[in-house]
Structure formats: C-alpha cells, structure tokens
Amino acid sequence: xxxxxxxxxxxxxxxxxxxxxxxxxxxxxxxxxxxxxxxxxxxxxxxxxxxxxxxxxxxxxxxxxxxxxxxxxxxxxxxxxxxxxxxxxxxxxxxxxxxxxxxxxxxxxxxxxxxxxxxxxxxxxxxxxxxxxxxxxxxxxxxxxxxxxxxxxxxxxxxxxxxxxxxxxxxxxxxxxxxxxxxxxxxxxxxxxxxxxxxxxxxxxxxxxxxxxxxxxxxxxxxxxxxxxxxxxxxxxxxxxxxxxxxxxxxxxxxxxxxxxxxxxxxxxxxxxxxxxxxxxxxxxxxxxxxxxxxxxxxxxxxxxxxxxxxxxxxxxxxxxxxxxxxxxxx
Amino acid sequence: xxxxxxxxxxxxxxxxxxxxxxxxxxxxxxxxxxxxxxxxxxxxxxxxxxxxxxxxxxxxxxxxxxxxxxxxxxxxxxxxxxxxxxxxxxxxxxxxxxxxxxxxxxxxxxxxxxxxxxxxxxxxxxxxxxxxxxxxxxxxxxxxxxxxxxxxxxxxxxxxxxxxxxxxxxxxxxxxxxxxxxxxxxxxxxxxxxxxxxxxxxxxxxxxxxxxxxxxxxxxxxxxxxxxxxxxxxxxxxxxxxxxxxxxxxxxxxxxxxxxxxxxxxxxxxxxxxxxxxxxxxxxxxxxxxxxxxxxxxxxxxxxxxxxxxxxxxxxxxxxxxxxxxxxxxxxxxxxxxxxxxx
Numbered sequence: 001x002x003x004x005x006x007x008x009x010x011x012x013x014x015x016x017x018x019x020x021x022x023x024x025x026x027x028x029x030x031x032x033x034x035x036x037x038x039x040x041x042x043x044x045x046x047x048x049x050x051x052x053x054x055x056x057x058x059x060x061x062x063x064x065x066x067x068x069x070x071x072x073x074x075x076x077x078x079x080x081x082x083x084x085x086x087x088x089x090x091x092x093x094x095x096x097x098x099x100x101x102x103x104x105x106x107x108x109x110x111x112x113x114x115x116x117x118x119x120x121x122x123x124x125x126x127x128x129x130x131x132x133x134x135x136x137x138x139x140x141x142x143x144x145x146x147x148x149x150x151x152x153x154x155x156x157x158x159x160x161x162x163x164x165x166x167x168x169x170x171x172x173x174x175x176x177x178x179x180x181x182x183x184x185x186x187x188x189x190x191x192x193x194x195x196x197x198x199x200x201x202x203x204x205x206x207x208x209x210x211x212x213x214x215x216x217x218x219x220x221x222x223x224x225x226x227x228x229x230x231x232x233x234x235x236x237x238x239x240x241x242x243x244x245x246x247x248x249x250x251x252x253x254x255x256x257x258x259x260x261x262x263x264x265x266x267x268x269x270x271x272x273x274x275x276x277x278x279x280x281x282x283x284x285x286x287x288x289x290x291x292x293x294x295x296x297x298x299x300x301x302x303x304x305x306x307x308x309x310x311x312x313x314x315x316x317x318x319x320x321x322x323x324x325x326x327x328x329x330x331x
Numbered sequence: 332x333x334x335x336x337x338x339x340x341x342x343x344x345x346x347x348x349x350x351x352x353x354x355x356x357x358x359x360x361x362x363x364x365x366x367x368x369x370x371x372x373x374x375x376x377x378x379x380x381x382x383x384x385x386x387x388x389x390x391x392x393x394x395x396x397x398x399x400x401x402x403x404x405x406x407x408x409x410x411x412x413x414x415x416x417x418x419x420x421x422x423x424x425x426x427x428x429x430x431x432x433x434x435x436x437x438x439x440x441x442x443x444x445x446x447x448x449x450x451x452x453x454x455x456x457x458x459x460x461x462x463x464x465x466x467x468x469x470x471x472x473x474x475x476x477x478x479x480x481x482x483x484x485x486x487x488x489x490x491x492x493x494x495x496x497x498x499x500x501x502x503x504x505x506x507x508x509x510x511x512x513x514x515x516x517x518x519x520x521x522x523x524x525x526x527x528x529x530x531x532x533x534x535x536x537x538x539x540x541x542x543x544x545x546x547x548x549x550x551x552x553x554x555x556x557x558x559x560x561x562x563x564x565x566x567x568x569x570x571x572x573x574x575x576x577x578x579x580x581x582x583x584x585x586x587x588x589x590x591x592x593x594x595x596x597x598x599x600x601x602x603x604x605x606x607x608x609x610x611x612x613x614x615x616x617x618x619x620x621x622x623x624x625x626x627x628x629x630x631x632x633x634x635x636x637x638x639x640x641x642x643x644x645x646x647x648x649x650x651x652x653x654x655x656x657x658x659x660x661x662x663x664x665x666x667x668x669x670x671x672x673x674x
Contacts, residue, residue: 256674265669270632300570300674301630 044150045139046071046109056127056160063096064118064132064159070152072110075141077102079149082138083114092122093132112139114154124161131158227261228325235318245305251317252296252308258324259289269293281327288320342564342622345557349375349623352400352548359396359540360389361527362519368623369514369640370397374486374549375619377558378511378612379468381453381644382490388518390490394449395541401554402547403446403484406437410456412498416463420475438473439480446484446551453489454499461506464489468509484551504604504647511612512637513644558619564627565618570674571629577671578634579610582642582663590666595652595659604647613641631673639664 049069058064070078078100086095097117105111114137122130134156140149172178212218231254238250259267259275267275272293276283291312299308312320349371356367366382370393373380382390398405408419419438426432434440438448450456450464464487467473472481489510491499507513519525528534533543581588583605586597617633624633643660652659 253674256672260672266671266673268631268635268673296674297630301568302628303566303568 044073044076044141044148045152046073048152048154050155050157052157052159055158056129056162058120058159058161059164060121060123060161062120064120066116066118066132066157068114068116068154070112070114070137070139070154071105072112072139072150072152073141074104074108074110075143076110076139076150077141078112079138079140082136084116084135089118089133092120092130094119094121120159120161122161124163125167127160127162129158129160131156225261226325226328227258228321228328230261231255231258232318232321232325235321248305248309248314248317249299251314251321252292252299255292255317255321255324256296258321262328269297281330282324285320285323285327288323292317292320341557342560346623346625348549351545355400355545355548356393356396359544360393361534362521362524363389363393363516366393366514366516369512369637371623372616372619372637373511374401374554375558375561375622376511376612376615377486377555378616379487379489379509381507381510381513382488382516383493383513384490384516385494385518386492388516390492390516391451392537392540393516394447394488394490395537396544397488398447398449399541399544399546400548401447401486401551402549403551404441404444405447405449406441406445407449407451408437410450410452410454410460412455412457414456414460416459419460419463420473435475438467439475443481443483445482446486448482448485448487450487450489452491454491454502456500458500458503461500461502465503465506465509468506484555507644508606508608510644511616512640514640561622562615562618565621565629566627567614567618567629571631571634574631574671574673575610575614575634578638578667579605581667581671582646585663585667588667588670590663590670592659592662592666599649600652600659600663602647602649604645605642606645609642609645613638616641635668638668 047070049071051067051069053065080100083098083100084095086097089095095116096119097115099115101113101115103111103113118132134154136151136153138149138151140147142148169178213220234254234257235251238247238254242250256267262279263275272286272289276286276289282289295308295312295317298311299305302308353367353371356370357364360367370380374397382394384390408414417436419436421433421436421439423431423433435442438445448467453461453464463473467482467485468487471483471485472479474480487510519528534540581590583601583603585592585600590597592600613634614629616637617629620633620636621627621629639661643664646660646663648656648659
C-alpha cells in the first residue's frame with residue numbers, strides 16, 4: 001500500500017494569497033524575508049510515505065509492522081525527542097517499538113525511515129477496518145546561523161482486523177475443551193551453553209589464581225624466596241670455580257647472604273640472638289650458627305682463615321647450609 | 332675471645348683499669364651504661380665529647396663523675412650570651428692595693444696540667460667563643476700573654492640542652508666536626524632505675540654523689556700514650572676497610588646505594604658532611620671499642636656500636652629535611668646498616 005501526503009506550507013499559502021497594492025508590498029516583504037533566509041521553509045519536508053505489509057487479516061495480539069519514509073531537503077535530520085514513545089496508543093493498540101535510520105537519496109534529499117511496530121489488541125467479532133492514528137515528527141537543520149525546524153505529519157492509516165473464532169461456537173460439555181492445546185515448544189539443547197559456562201568458569205578461576213599469585217594473597221601470602229637454597233646453589237657454583245681458601249671464604253659469604261636475605265637486613269655476629277628471636281624456626285641451628293659467626297669473624301676480620309677452617313670445616317659449613325635450607329622449606 | 336698477645340700486658344692492664352673506671356662512674360650515674368661506655372671510648376680515643384639531652388637527665392653529673400675518675404686538673408665554665416673569648420683566657424680586677432691586676436682565666440689557670448675542660452650549655456655562648464674553642468679543641472693550644480700555651484692532655488666535654496632555641500647560637504659545622512662524638516642522653520627507661528633516681532636520697536645531692544666515684548682511677552698523663560698504643564695494636568683487615576668505605580658511601584649517597592625512606596627524596600636528602608676526618612674518627616673510636624671488648628682486630632659490630640654518635644652530627648641534610656633531622660638521621664643510619672653487606 002502506498003499513500004502520499006503532501007503537506008501544505010504556510011509560507012507558500014501566504015505568498016499565493018497576496019494581491020493588490022498593499023498585498024504586493026507584503027509579497028515583496030515576504031520575498032525579502034525568504035531571500036534573507038538561507039533555507040526557505042517552503043519545501044523542507046518533501047513528502048511522507050507509508051508502507052505496510054498488508055492492510056487486512058490482523059488478529060488479536062498480532063504485531064503490525066509499518067514503515068514511514070520521510071523525505072526532506074538536504075541537511076535535515078530527525079529530532080529524536082519528537083518520535084512517539086512506545087506505549088498505549090489507543091485502547092486497542094500499543095506501540096511496541098520505534099526504530100529509525102537515515103540515508104541520502106540519489107537526488108541529494110534526506111530519507112528518514114521509521115520502522116514502527118504496533119500490537120493489535122482489538123477483539124473483533126467480525127472483519128472490520130480500524131484507523132491507526134497518525135502523528136507529527138519534527139525535522140531540523142542546524143548550521144552556524146541557527147536551527148530551522150519543520151513538522152512532518154505521518155498520516156493516519158487503516159488496518160483490517162478479523163475475529164479468531166466464530167461468535168457462537170459449538171457447544172461442549174467441559175468448558176476446558178474450548179481451550180486449544182498448547183503449541184509445542186522447541187526443545188533446546190543445553191549442552192553447548194553448559195560447556196562454555198564451564199570453560200569460562202575455569203578461565204575465571206585461573207585468572208583469580210594468577211591475581212592471587214601476583215598480589216601474594218591466600219596461599220601465596222607466605223611465599224618468599226628461599227635464600228638458603230639459593231646460597232647452596234651459589235656454593236655449588238663456587239665449588240666448580242675455585243678451591244682452597246677462596247672457596248672457603250665464598251662458602252662463608254654465601255651463608256652470610258642467605259642469613260641477610262632471610263632477615264631482610266644485614267645480620268652481624270652480635271645480632272644472632274635477635275635473628276633467632278625473629279625466626280624461631282632456626283633456633284635448633286643456634287649452635288651451628290654461633291660457630292659459623294665465630295669462624296666468619298676469624299676468617300674475614302681476624303686474618304686467620306686457617307683457624308676458621310678448623311673451627312668450621314667446609315663440609316660442615318655446607319651441611320649447616322643444607323640443614324638451614326631444610327628448615328627454610330618446612331617453615 | 333681474648334686474642335691480645337701476651338706482650339701487650341700493658342694494654343690488658345689498661346683494659347682492666349678502663350673497666351674499673353666504668354664501674355666507678357656507674358656508681359654515680361645509673362641507667363646510662365651506653366653513655367658511660369661511649370665516654371670511655373672517647374677518653375681512650377682522645378676525642379672531645381658533646382652531650383645532648385633534656386634538662387635534668389644527668390649530663391652534668393656524668394661529666395663531673397668522669398672528670399673525677401679521670402683525675403688531673405678540671406675546669407668548668409657556663410656558657411652565657413655575654414661571654415667573650417677573653418673571659419676564658421684572663422680576668423681583670425683591682426687588687427687590695429688599688430692597682431689593676433690581670434690573672435689567667437679558666438683555660439690558662441691550670442696551665443699544661445688541664446685534662447678536662449667542661450663547657451656547660453655551650454650553645455648559649457656566642458660564635459666568638461666557639462671560635463676560640465675550635466682552636467683549643469683542634470690544636471690543643473692557645474695564644475695568650477705573648478706566648479703559646481699547650482694542653483697535651485686536654486679533653487673538652489660540652490653539653491647543651493636541646494629544649495631551648497631562644498638566645499642560643501648553633502655551633503658552626505667546623506666546631507661540631509671537631510667533636511668526636513655527640514652523645515644523646517635520655518632519662519633511663521628501666522623502672523627500677525627510675526624509682527631509685529626519684530626516691531633514693533643518695534641521688535639528690537650531686538656533690539656527695541660524685542664524691543662516691545673513686546678519684547684518679549685512670550692516670551690521665553699516660554692516656555695519650557696508651558691511646559696511641561691502642562690505635563697501633565688493633566688491626567683492620569681489608570674486609571673491614573671495604574665495609575667502612577661502603578658505609579660511608581651509602582651514608583653520603585643513599586639513593587644510588589638503594590636506600591629508600593618513606594616520604595623522602597633520597598637523591599636530595601644529604602647535602603654534605605661525613606668528612607674524611609669524621610670517618611677517621613669513626614675508625615679510631617671503633618678500635619678503642621674493639622680493645623675494650625678484648626680483641627686486637629676490628630669487627631663490623633665495633634663500627635656499628637659507635638657509628639651514630641660519631642657520624643650523625645657530621646651529616647648535613649637539605650634544609651627541607653633539617654627540621655626533621657632527629658627522626659630522619661637515625662632512620663637513615665639504620666637503613667645504611669641494613670643495606671651494606673658485612674663481610
């Protein structure tokens with residue numbers, strides 16, 4: 001169905017109506033005004049067309065689709081607030097949805113397409129024609145000199161509605177039999193949805209674990225480096241590199257660095273009781289550590305590496321380091 | 332761990348004397364073991380000492396007790412705003428015969444025998460007086476009456492209270508650098524000592540209290556000799572040299588050393604100071620501490636034991652941080668010791 005609605009322009013009407021001397025002056029004034037305006041209001045809205053799939057055969061509850069096509073001069077666009085709001089239109093008709101798209105026609109004019117979805121609630125007893133009311137929408141063109149607006153009237157149109165059943169149905173004993181059986185619903189397969197849900201859940205858990213690792217939450221809270229394990233590694237590297245006194249000094253240094261890293265500060269010989277107080281797990285190794293500090297003092301500050309070597313031989317130093325590493329792992 | 336060689340019997344004897352000296356001082360001053368130990372170190376390092384602390388914590392009592400234990404001549408002056416350098420050198424008066432007289436002042440009165448010069452409230456004296464004191468401390472000599480007086484055994488003890496800032500004159504950096512140590516004194520924390528200080532009448536009369544200290548425990552004439560013997564007897568291994576230089580570097584340039592303190596721009600914290608003389612003093616004091624502990628070699632603990640008192644007042648901070656010095660410098664020193672590895 002095609003329906004055209006040409007809108008009369010008030011300006012054009014005034015211009016046509018002018019006659020006589022004063023009228024001629026008025027005409028001049030109007031023309032002057034029209035000349036001063038960059039966009040004369042005359043032909044701003046070029047036309048409104050309605051397209052519907054069919055004009056009849058609508059039952060109660062059916063959706064009625066209609067497309068309104070508004071052609072305007074170049075530069076115009078729809079004022080969205082002027083669109084009708086979804087909701088009841090009349091007692092038997094609801095507007096469900098309004099969609100809009102704008103495009104440019106070949107001749108440069110703008111085409112505004114409104115896709116309207118109504119729902120019919122009319123309970124018809126016989127086939128009859130009802131009128132769907134029209135509505136105005138505003139189009140505007142804004143430029144540096146200000147905005148020009150014009151109103152496009154979407155006209156009313158008619159649909160034919162039909163009854164669902166006869167007025168006097170066949171008589172039944174059980175009123176429930178008047179009801180039709182429900183339509184069969186499609187059976188959906190939940191398997192893909194379940195699988196993807198499980199997959200995303202696993203991804204989320206993995207991300208949470210990574211975050212907890214990064215922020216040292218939960219089981220990662222107590223995570224630390226293992227300084228004594230690293231010291232043992234350093235000692236093994238030193239063994240390949242050197243021997244004799246330098247190796248012995250490197251072993252002592254490795255132990256020192258392990259203690260320093262465990263405590264987060266430099267531990268001197270006099271700090272041993274404080275160190276054991278802060279790290280009670282190492283208390284069992286107190287005598288070993290005591291010997292180590294005495295030997296280290298002798299070796300580094302007492303100019304007596306040989307004496308230190310008899311006080312704490314290298315294998316014993318390594319054994320001490322290994323014991324400390326074991327305590328560190330279990331702590 | 333006594334590793335002193337038997338040949339150094341003199342050093343051993345003197346160590347016992349030093350321990351006796353500490354015990355005697357402790358009779359008069361309770362709860363200040365650390366200050367007493369540091370003063371002993373200063374005496375055997377031949378360094379001048381500044382005591383700093385609140386009013387009435389026992390600064391003067393401690394110094395009087397030390398002076399008594401040390402023996403030798405003892406002079407004491409009180410810093411005042413109108414004191415002039417000449418007041419220390421001489422004083423003038425009219426004699427009974429009506430003729431003017433000029434007599435030596437506190438510094439010269441005991442002449443060469445002067446062993447303890449005690450300057451009370453040093454920050455009340457004017458900079459002119461500080462300048463004279465600088466010469467006495469640095470060179471142990473002063474020119475007066477057309478000749479030069481020398482004080483080979485002189486040790487200057489000064490005190491100042493840190494509560495008052497009005498009508499006081501901050502010591503110039505050069506003068507502060509001449510002090511071996513600045514020892515901060517606080518009232519004892521120990522409840523027992525506090526009770527005794529307040530209720531025991533023995534502590535109320537400081538004159539009688541200092542008299543309880545055995546006089547002349549140390550032979551002040553020979554301290555110079557023994558001090559130099561200590562410096563030669565205590566050896567420093569390359570490891571300890573590396574350690575001290577590392578500490579020095581970290582103290583002056585804490586940013587590159589990896590030290591971070593909350594809310595402080597580490598690259599702009601330290602303006603200067605920590606002079607080579609200061610670090611030399613540090614090692615000197617540390618050697619005395621090693622000797623007192625019965626070792627003939629230095630360990631890092633010796634350095635650490637004297638470090639705050641010897642180095643803190645030689646460090647100059649940017650003006651922005653200078654007002655918070657009392658809080659920042661101890662934190663910085665602690666961080667330095669937590670950062671520099673030993674050995």
